[in-house]
Structures are given as structure tokens and as C-alpha cells.
Amino acid sequence: MSRRLAAYALCCADGRVLLAQHGSGTWTLPGGGVEAGEDPFDTVSRELTEETGLTGVVERLLGVDSRLIPSAERTVPGGPDHQNIGIFYxxxxxxxxxxPEPNGDTLTSVWVPVSEVAGLRRSSLVDVGLALAGSRPATGHVPPVPVDGLLLRH
Structure with missing residues (x-):
């Protein structure tokens, strides 16, 4: 099994959420992999700036999502099962x-009205982040977020 630890920024203002468009056309939250020895708290700020050109201040930890993606559902066939552990701030x-991200995979970043998110081709990360922000669970954990019609990869 492969595993990835990543940190994601949920940036909301005036009923809008900041989304980043990946080179594949999929919308996602700014964020990415935690580098060896790096604190995820620092990762989220670094990734926000790298991917979008914006700077920010972490206001709070929203929670952690651990998602197992079976081998058969991965975008690269034949790979092992994959666990994505996402820390949402x-x-x-x-x-x-x-x-755009210089020499990277992020094509653009835009503020999208939250009411329009459901109509976008998006990663399940977006729904997980919005669910955590909406419910603010004391445990930092939300039940699995349905991913019908969404990409399972983070």
C-alpha cells in the first residue's frame, strides 16, 4: 500500500471558496504533500503560496480525513491500494x-461562490473541506463524504 500525507487550505470569504484548477481540469483545494521533516502547519502556507500566489494565515485546524483508495479505483491501473491522509486547515x-503555479500543475485559482461548487468537476477534497468547515466537529472528523461522480483521488 502506498500512503500520502498532505495539508490543504480551505479559504472562504464572502460566501466564496478559493479553488485551484489542476492541469487535468479538476478543481481542488490549494495544498499538497508534506515534505520530509516539514510540519503540516507550514506545508499548508507554503502550498497556498506556491500554487496560487496568495499568502495566508492559518486560523484553525479543521480536521483530518483518511481515505483508502482501492487499487481498482486508482487512476493508474495496477498500482497498490493507496491511503491519502489529508490535514485540513x-x-x-x-x-x-x-x-498560475510556476512550473507546476495548477493552471489557475479563483474564488467560487459556494453555491456553485456542486456543479464543478472537483476532487472530493473540496467536499471534505467544506463539510469540516460547515460542521466544525469537536473531534476533527467527519463521516465519509459521498464521492458519487467525484474523483476519488486527492
């Missing part, structure tokens, strides 16, 4: 200007 954007 509420982040307030404080500056910068949106831009």
Missing part, C-alpha cells in the same frame, strides 16, 4: 495576487 488570505 481554515486559512484566511492576507495578500498576494492570484496566478
Amino acid at each position: 481554515e486559512v484566511r488570505v492576507t495578500g498576494g495576487r492570484p496566478r
